[in-house]
Amino acid sequence: MREISYVIAFFAALVLLAAAAAWWKVVSETEEEPTAGRVGVHSQRVKGAARATAIAFVLSGLAAIVAVVDWFIR
Numbered sequence: 001m002r003e004i005s006y007v008i009a010f011f012a013a014l015v016l017l018a019a020a021a022a023w024w025k026v027v028s029e030t031e032e033e034p035t036a037g038r039v040g041v042h043s044q045r046v047k048g049a050a051r052a053t054a055i056a057f058v059l060s061g062l063a064a065i066v067a068v069v070d071w072f073i074r
Helices: 002-028 043-073
Strands: none
Touching: 002 043
């Protein structure tokens, strides 16, 4: 069961790296001509980065729960 938690944590780390890259893209790209109602970032990119971050945290929590259950079983 410990190996399962390692695999889940590994996938969580990969998703977190992807989220960090997505946030970096959101922050580093500036819009040259902001249109009315926009503040300079693309809302779709922000939503995608936020979803990736949330998925990474959920996977990390799942890995922690599996590790704790394994700890109590042994």
